[in-house]
Amino acid sequence: MSELPVLLAPRPLLSGGRDPASGLFNGTVLASVLVALGISITIGAARAQAGVVGAPGVATLLVKWAPLILEGFLFNLLVSVLSMLAGTILGVWLGLTRVSQTAMLRRAASVVIQFFRNAPWLVLLFYCMFLLPFSIALPFATVPLPDVAKAVIGLSLPVMANVAEIVRGGVQSIPLEQWESGEALAFSRRQILWMVILPQCLRRMIPPWMNLYAILTMSTTLISVVGIQDSMTLARAALVAEGRTDLFIPMYLMLLSWFFVYCYPIARWTAVLERRFRVRI
Amino acid sequence: MERIADFFRWLNDARGINFSIFYDALDRARFLEGLWTTIELSLICTGLSLVIGVVGAWLQGSGLGVVRKAVQAYIQFFRNTPPLVQLFFFYFAVGNELPHVLDAHGMLVPPIGNIGWAILSLSLFAGAFNIEIFRSGIEAVPRAMVEAAESLGYSRLGVYWHVLLPLSFRISLPALNNNLVNLVKTTTLAYAIAVPELLYAAAQIWSEVLNVREMMNVLLVTYVALVAVLVAIMGRWERALRIPGYSP
Numbered sequence: 001m002s003e004l005p006v007l008l009a010p011r012p013l014l015s016g017g018r019d020p021a022s023g024l025f026n027g028t029v030l031a032s033v034l035v036a037l038g039i040s041i042t043i044g045a046a047r048a049q050a051g052v053v054g055a056p057g058v059a060t061l062l063v064k065w066a067p068l069i070l071e072g073f074l075f076n077l078l079v080s081v082l083s084m085l086a087g088t089i090l091g092v093w094l095g096l097t098r099v100s101q102t103a104m105l106r107r108a109a110s111v112v113i114q115f116f117r118n119a120p121w122l123v124l125l126f127y128c129m130f131l132l133p134f135s136i137a138l139p140f141a142t143v144p145l146p147d148v149a150k151a152v153i154g155l156s157l158p159v160m161a162n163v164a165e166i167v168r169g170g171v172q173s174i175p176l177e178q179w180e181s182g183e184a185l186a187f188s189r190r191q192i193l194w195m196v197i198l199p200q201c202l203r204r205m206i207p208p209w210m211n212l213y214a215i216l217t218m219s220t221t222l223i224s225v226v227g228i229q230d231s232m233t234l235a236r237a238a239l240v241a242e243g244r245t246d247l248f249i250p251m252y253l254m255l256l257s258w259f260f261v262y263c264y265p266i267a268r269w270t271a272v273l274e275r276r277f278r279v280r281i
Numbered sequence: 282m283e284r285i286a287d288f289f290r291w292l293n294d295a296r297g298i299n300f301s302i303f304y305d306a307l308d309r310a311r312f313l314e315g316l317w318t319t320i321e322l323s324l325i326c327t328g329l330s331l332v333i334g335v336v337g338a339w340l341q342g343s344g345l346g347v348v349r350k351a352v353q354a355y356i357q358f359f360r361n362t363p364p365l366v367q368l369f370f371f372y373f374a375v376g377n378e379l380p381h382v383l384d385a386h387g388m389l390v391p392p393i394g395n396i397g398w399a400i401l402s403l404s405l406f407a408g409a410f411n412i413e414i415f416r417s418g419i420e421a422v423p424r425a426m427v428e429a430a431e432s433l434g435y436s437r438l439g440v441y442w443h444v445l446l447p448l449s450f451r452i453s454l455p456a457l458n459n460n461l462v463n464l465v466k467t468t469t470l471a472y473a474i475a476v477p478e479l480l481y482a483a484a485q486i487w488s489e490v491l492n493v494r495e496m497m498n499v500l501l502v503t504y505v506a507l508v509a510v511l512v513a514i515m516g517r518w519e520r521a522l523r524i525p526g527y528s529p
Contacts, residue, residue, distance in 0.1 A: 008421045118508035120466035123480060123501055130493050218363035225365070225473050232366060239373075248374035256362045256370060263361040 058250050065238040066254070072231035073258050079152060079230070080217040087156035087216075088209075091163025096193070098168045109164070116161035121219050128154030129226045151223045159216055166208045170201030207274040214266045218259060231255060299492040302499065308486050315482025316503065322399065322478055323465045329404035330464065334411025339441050341416055352412065359409035365470050367406060372398040372474045399471040407464040414456045418449030451522050458515040462508055469504075479503065 056064075097109040116124070128150050135144045174197050182192035224232035235255050239247060289303040301308045340352050359367065376398055381389040393401070422445055430440045472480040480500065487496040 008423050114509070115505055118462075118466075118505045118512070119501055120469040120480075120504055120508075122469040122472065123504055126480070127497050127501055131497055214361070218361075221363040221365045222470075232369070236369075245377055248377050249370075252366065252370040252374045256358075256366050259362045259366065260358065264357060267357075267361055 058244075058247055061242055061244070061247055062250055062254055065235075065242075065251070069231050069234045069238065069255065070258075072229065072234040073255075076220040076223075076230050077217065077262070079148070079155065079220045079223060080213070082152045083155035083159055083220070084213050084216055086152060087159025088163050090156065090160040092167055094160055095164035095167025095171070098164055099171050101189070113161045113164050113168075116157050117165065119158070121155070121158050122222050122225065124157050125151065125154035125222055125226055128157070147228055151226065151228055154226075155216065155219065155223075159212065162212050163209065166205050166212070169208075170205040171197055173204060174201055203277045207270045207277065210266055210270045210273070214263045214270070217263055217266075221259075231258075298495060299490060300495050300499065301486065301490045301492060302496075305490075308490065311482050311486060312479075312499075315477060315479040316507075318477055318482075319465075319468055319479040319507070322396075322403070322468045322471060322476070325400050326403045326407060326464055326468065327461055329400065330407035330411050330460075333404060333408025334415045335446065337408065337412035338415035338419060339438070341412065342419070342437075342441070356409045356412055359406050360413075364403070364406045364467055365473060368399065368402045368470055368474060371402045395471075395474045396476050399468075399474060399476045403464065403467055403471070406467065407460060410460045410463075411457065414453050414460060415446075415449065417456070418451075418453035419445050421452050422448050451524055454519050454522055458512075458519060461515070462511055465508060465511060466504075 132150045182196045221232045286304040289300045293299045302312045384390045430444045469480045483500045487493045
């Protein structure tokens with residue numbers, strides 16, 4: 001940390017908003033989303049009245065389809081939780097391999113991380129959907145692999161690489177003296193890692209991990225592209241079923257606002273934690 | 282060239298491993314066209330998103346509270362909603378509302394095609410991140426610099442363009458590179474609205490030639506290579522512009 005005459009000391013980029021002091025929810029942003037939704041419904045209603053007499057209003061149609069699309073949305077959230085779980089377990093393991101003492105392992109883990117971080121999520125998803133078998137033959141039983149399981153695997157691969165990178169950054173941010181004092185106290189390497197290093201870097205790893213979860217949740221809509229029925233598929237099906245062009249904007253705005261209501265508090269919370277956990281030197 | 286084609290033709294005949302893009306002229310042309318569209322899409326979106334970032338960061342320093350709030354709402358909305366739904370919102374919903382125009386053949390067509398909407402939507406998505414990145418760089422420039430520039434008679438725009446932006450750019454570069462790499466990966470979403478980029482071209486080939494396994498691997502390797510080249514170039518540039526002794 002140095003101060004140059006023309007530049008202040010660097011400040012890490014926060015993944016959240018400008019001012020975390022104003023609580024988890026920024027009223028302005030939510031209000032503007034709701035206003036946009038309201039305006040689009042009103043315009044839609046006005047146009048509907050100009051058209052066929054007796055046709056149901058846009059708001060009525062949204063309320064009619066909301067439960068079905070909400071079910072799809074909950075399915076998106078389920079997929080995100082499962083992928084995050086699998087990705088985190090694999091990623092922690094991969095990240096610890098990345099800081100292993102064996103040079104070969106380190107290099108191999110680094111290649112794997114780079115590969116899955118550079119590959120686009122959608123391509124990895126396509127890859128898993130098309131190339132994984134529909135069932136796996138184990139010695140004792142044949143385990144079916146439904147599309148959803150393939151999608152979860154496809155989404156957890158990039159999550160794995162990103163979690164590994166977070167773990168690596170966290171472990172390497174702990175000063176070397178911690179390792180040395182652990183050794184001086186006759187801890188084994190495994191003990192130092194689990195009892196000294198990881199508890200210390202956990203706090204630092206949580207904000208980027210939460211940020212990753214928010215990104216993953218938004219990416220779960222990709223499964224609609226590879227043919228799994230999620231909120232996006234259902235919203236489009238509802239639009240086709242109604243065949244009303246004035247419903248398009250309100251319907252998509254509704255779906256966008258749901259994701260927003262779920263992801264935005266996570267982003268705010270991440271920013272708050274980042275500020276709280278910032279290293280003070 | 283001919284020997285490579287012969288080798289892959291042999292691989293298909295003898296082993297059944299069909300890399301049609303290496304010996305079939307049509308498939309190769311389609312694949313390369315898709316690759317070029319992806320690169321074009323990335324370049325145009327990068328340019329537009331940088332413009333959005335520079336303008337947005339300037340507006341964020343505006344004296345009007347309404348303008349600052351509007352920029353903030355734009356950033357938070359585009360950062361916290363799925364880019365795929367944004368793309369569909371623009372292409373299907375907003376595109377549907379625009380009045381159709383007559384084209385050269387006298388047909389009624391939408392004024393903006395799928396490529397246009399993909400460019401617009403992806404640029405707005407990446408631009409929202411760029412504004413935050415530029416702003417954090419600007420915050421690292423001391424207030425005294427702005428005051429000094431003001432006392433030399435710079436206008437607000439002049440201070441921003443000649444003093445704040447050049448200084449903050451070097452600080453913003455690492456985060457900016459990250460975002461641009463992300464943008465290249467996000468261009469695959471354009472597949473969903475049938476923009477003939479790399480993923481779409483590959484899907485066309487594998488659904489006609491029925492070589493899903495081979496094309497899938499080619500596709501993955503191509504994208505990883507594309508992004509790796511970008512990361513390498515940006516990394517060099519980053520190191521060249523790095524301010525010695527100054528890192529977060």
